[in-house]
Amino acid sequence: MASGERPDKVVKPVGSERVNKEVENKEAGNVTEIYREFETWQINMGDKTIHAKRMPGVFRTVKNYTQSLWLLFFLVPYLRWNGKQAVLFDITNRQFHFFNLTILPQDIWMLSLLLLLLAMGLFAVTSVASRVWCGYFCFQSSWTDWYTWIEDKIEGPPHARRKLEAAPWSLEKIRKKIIKHFIWMVIALLTGISFSIWFVDAFDYWSMLVHFQLPLVGWVVLIMFFLGTYILAGMLREQTCMWLCPYARIQGVMTDSQTILPAYDFNRGEPRGKLHHKAEGSAAQGDCIDCFQCVQVCPTGVDIREGLQLGCITCGLCLDACDSIMDKVGKPRGLIRYASLDELEGKPAKKIYQHPRTLAYLGIILLAFGGIVYGLTHLGSMTLKVIPERQPLFVSLSDGSIQNKYEFKVLNKTDRDFFVTVTAEGGVKDQVIIGAEKPLLTHHGRGTSFTIFVKASGDNIKNEVTPIEFRVQSVEDPLIAAEYKTKFNGPKP
Amino acid sequence: MSEKHDVSGVPTTGHVWDDDLGDFTNQPPKWWILGLTASALFVVVYWIYYPSIPFASTGGFFKGVGGWTAIKEMEADKGEVDAIRGKFEAKLKDMTPAAILADKELTEYVTRSGKVLFGDNCAACHGQNGIGTHDKQGLFAPILNDDDWLYGGKIDDIYASIAGGRQGMMLAHHPNERELIELEHLEKLGQAGAEAHNIARGLTPHQIDAVAKYVLALSEGKGDSPEVAAGKRVFMSSDCTACHGQDGKGIQAMGSANLTDKIWRFDGSIEGIKRTISYGVNSGDPQARVAVMPSFKAAGKLSDAEIKKLAVYVYKFGGGQADAPAAAK
Incomplete structure (x- = not known):
């Protein structure tokens, strides 16, 4: 259990008590129809498949919308921009294209800031509103949700699915299983393809795929993602969140008593008890009628009434379920609701700005964001590195002048080749730049190197080392330019 | 033998220590057994496929059925490199x-x-x-x-x-002892006489000194200054011009040095220049400069x-x- 902030207040963990209750429930018979489903509940150890009931509701709708953001994952690679793929992580050519922007490996430091931004964003959101990512956005939750929706459509609601599982093999069972697994595999395959086409041109990829001409690495990636999707979303499902995902574990401990999360209002609900037709004893009972609907709808199979726990991805589906029951039994909604522990315990709610943890996260986010904005606005279209020859530092020429040799490395970050001129500031009086009399061609998307000599009369050299700044400038667009400070070496005067 | 542990219900070997410690007969997990078997198989295949067992008696070794050798692997790698270079080399x-x-x-x-x-x-x-x-x-x-x-x-x-x-190649210009006596004698008779002889006989120390000063001035662009007029006379009238030219700029076909620039083949100090003139280059003189490629x-x-x-x-x-x-x- 990840949190268990106040174990004394929440209902005691499952044990013999629960088993007793189960027996008691069986004996209780059909007090109301909903109790039928309860028999199947047990703590989720992964030995039984969780068959969550799907119920309409506010959070179900929100989840549908947020999860549909993943459509971008499938569709964005097909966007074209100036005849090229709009968003492309071109690993072979080591370039990242984002519409007009091309980012080369030299600027990859921004990626670290982006990762920091995302991590801190996750932490900040989690500290305010718990595992929003897990519940509404995560690919694992989303794909599992779609997979189980397909299962629901083909094999029927949870009780039908359990029956089908227990039933001996029949033609009908085989038919349903084949259809289900086929659709799952199609989705898994599409997932693999969609992942791949973020890294290679989408249309090229499809053409290679249908001609079975993918390179080996292409097949490996596709098969890995196919199997990964199929196994993680089809088989492992919530077990991934509980035993595989490090973020689930991290996020579980990012919450505190100020964090709002789907919580069971124990003050109002306890002591829970069956709903009886007669009013006997109902005065002593809390609002929870122990219908287990919150458990039935839970995609990870936890009992929210036991408080925040590792398995809870805070998807809010139990809120929908409980509200629908409260409506039916004529009690106010919100027995399970988004609330902080402070609120449930009747402590005054603090404001966001009184939450130093969130503020710290926000500070780091702002720093990272500032860094990325700086990086993107200062990308430039060209970078210049100049490496002075070290052996020899300088050469004495026959007319007594001193020559230095420089290796220029120009990185043209635009999407076309262009010519550049080389000029220098500082250095020695009346120096001559040799090797750049005509504009030099720089290739786009990769470094171009050329050798430049600077010659100066020995009489003008006043110091062993004279600072010099080279400037490389595009012929067509003077705004595309880069400078580099280096040194001109000479003999001891 | 097989009994069951009374608390856990796991089968035991029947041995009990200290009243309640049982020796469980739990099977290792299936994946673990499979992994172990696969590893054993891998080892066998590896030993057969690759060179593996040394034979102490013959000093040889089992070569493996795959025919793998480190040399072959290196040749294959070299082949890759050559393929890249190939198009340029061709x-x-x-x-x-x-x-x-x-x-x-x-x-x-x-x-x-x-x-x-x-x-x-x-x-x-x-x-x-x-x-x-x-x-x-x-x-x-x-x-x-x-x-x-x-x-x-x-x-x-x-x-x-x-x-x-x-x-x-550059001749040594210092005279031998007999020549020196003769040269000095001639020198006393007057410049003209000495110059007439030194084409074959070399230069006196005095002349070498003068011409070295002239050559040094030449590289500084002061060849016409009156201070080195004597040296210039020697230069112009001796065999210097035969190789270095009238203007001292050298003749590339002969590999003679350009004396008017600031680059010295051997040593640009006055002593160094004198030495080069005196003993020559590859002239056979024990003190000659050596320049052989x-x-x-x-x-x-x-x-x-x-x-x-x-x-x-x-x-x-x-x-x-x-x-x-x-x-x-």
């Missing part, structure tokens, strides 16, 4: 050095592979990157990255120098393609002289 073979120089991509390739060749064959005397090497008598081998060339700095000249080698083509030391590469590499040090204004940089 092109290089039939091109002149000048044509290589005109091809930017090839020049790039050649300057990279030339570095290794230069290091192996040239750097011992000319220094890494052609910075020259010095010994106690001054510069031992010429600097290659400046713009002064004894035998020409055009790409074909450089090629010819590497292919054919170069031998410096072997031919790299003669003994098959380097292939024609390698010499071409080196010529381009040396040319690109910075001192290479273009053939015509239109030639590529």
Whole structure:
């Protein structure tokens, strides 16, 4: 259990008590129809498949919308921009294209800031509103949700699915299983393809795929993602969140008593008890009628009434379920609701700005964001590195002048080749730049190197080392330019 | 034997210690057993496929059915490298050095592979990157990255120098003892008489001193100054001009040095110049300066393609002289 902030207040963990209750429930018979489903509940150890009931509701709708953001994952690679793929992580050519922007490996430091931004964003959101990512956005939750929706459509609601599982093999069972697994595999395959086409041109990829001409690495990636999707979303499902995902574990401990999360209002609900037709004893009972609907709808199979726990991805589906029951039994909604522990315990709610943890996260986010904005606005279209020859530092020429040799490395970050001129500031009086009399061609998307000599009369050299700044400038667009400070070496005067 | 542990219900071997410690007979997990079996199989296959077992008696070893050897693997890797180089090398073979120089991509390739060749064959005397090497008598081998060339700095000249080698030559100009007596006697009779003889006989110390001063002034652009007029007279009337020319600029076909520039083949100090004039270069005199470059083509030391590469590499040090204004940089 990840949190268990106040174990004394929440209902005691499952044990013999629960088993007793189960027996008691069986004996209780059909007090109301909903109790039928309860028999199947047990703590989720992964030995039984969780068959969550799907119920309409506010959070179900929100989840549908947020999860549909993943459509971008499938569709964005097909966007074209100036005849090229709009968003492309071109690993072979080591370039990242984002519409007009091309980012080369030299600027990859921004990626670290982006990762920091995302991590801190996750932490900040989690500290305010718990595992929003897990519940509404995560690919694992989303794909599992779609997979189980397909299962629901083909094999029927949870009780039908359990029956089908227990039933001996029949033609009908085989038919349903084949259809289900086929659709799952199609989705898994599409997932693999969609992942791949973020890294290679989408249309090229499809053409290679249908001609079975993918390179080996292409097949490996596709098969890995196919199997990964199929196994993680089809088989492992919530077990991934509980035993595989490090973020689930991290996020579980990012919450505190100020964090709002789907919580069971124990003050109002306890002591829970069956709903009886007669009013006997109902005065002593809390609002929870122990219908287990919150458990039935839970995609990870936890009992929210036991408080925040590792398995809870805070998807809010139990809120929908409980509200629908409260409506039916004529009690106010919100027995399970988004609330902080402070609120449930009747402590005054603090404001966001009184939450130093969130503020710290926000500070780091702002720093990272500032860094990325700086990086993107200062990308430039060209970078210049100049490496002075070290052996020899300088050469004495026959007319007594001193020559230095420089290796220029120009990185043209635009999407076309262009010519550049080389000029220098500082250095020695009346120096001559040799090797750049005509504009030099720089290739786009990769470094171009050329050798430049600077010659100066020995009489003008006043110091062993004279600072010099080279400037490389595009012929067509003077705004595309880069400078580099280096040194001109000479003999001891 | 098989009993069950009374608390856990797990089968035990029946041994019990300290009243309640049982020896469980739990099977290891299936995946673990499978992994172990697979590993054992892998080992067997590996031993059969690859060279594995040494035979102490014969000193040999079991070669493995796969025929794998480290040499073969290296050859395969070399094959990969050669495949990349192949297209450049094939092109290089039939091109002149000048044509290589005109091809930017090839020049790039050649300057990279030339570095290794230069290091192996040239750097011992000319220094890494052609910075020259010095010994106690001054510069031992010429600097290659400046713009002064004894035998020409055009790409074909450089090629010819590497292919054919170069031998410096300059006569010793100091007289022997008998000649010295004669020369000094003549000198007393007057300048004209001495000059008439020194073509064959060498120069007196006095004349060597004067001409050395003149040569030094020449490189500073002060050859016409009256202070060195005596030296100039000696220079003009002796055999100096035969090789270095009337103007002292040298003749590339002979490899004679240009005396008017600021680059010295051996030693630019007055003492160094005097020594060069006195004992010559490769003159056979024990104190003569040595300037010998072997031919790299003669003994098959380097292939024609390698010499071409080196010529381009040396040319690109910075001192290479273009053939015509239109030639590529």
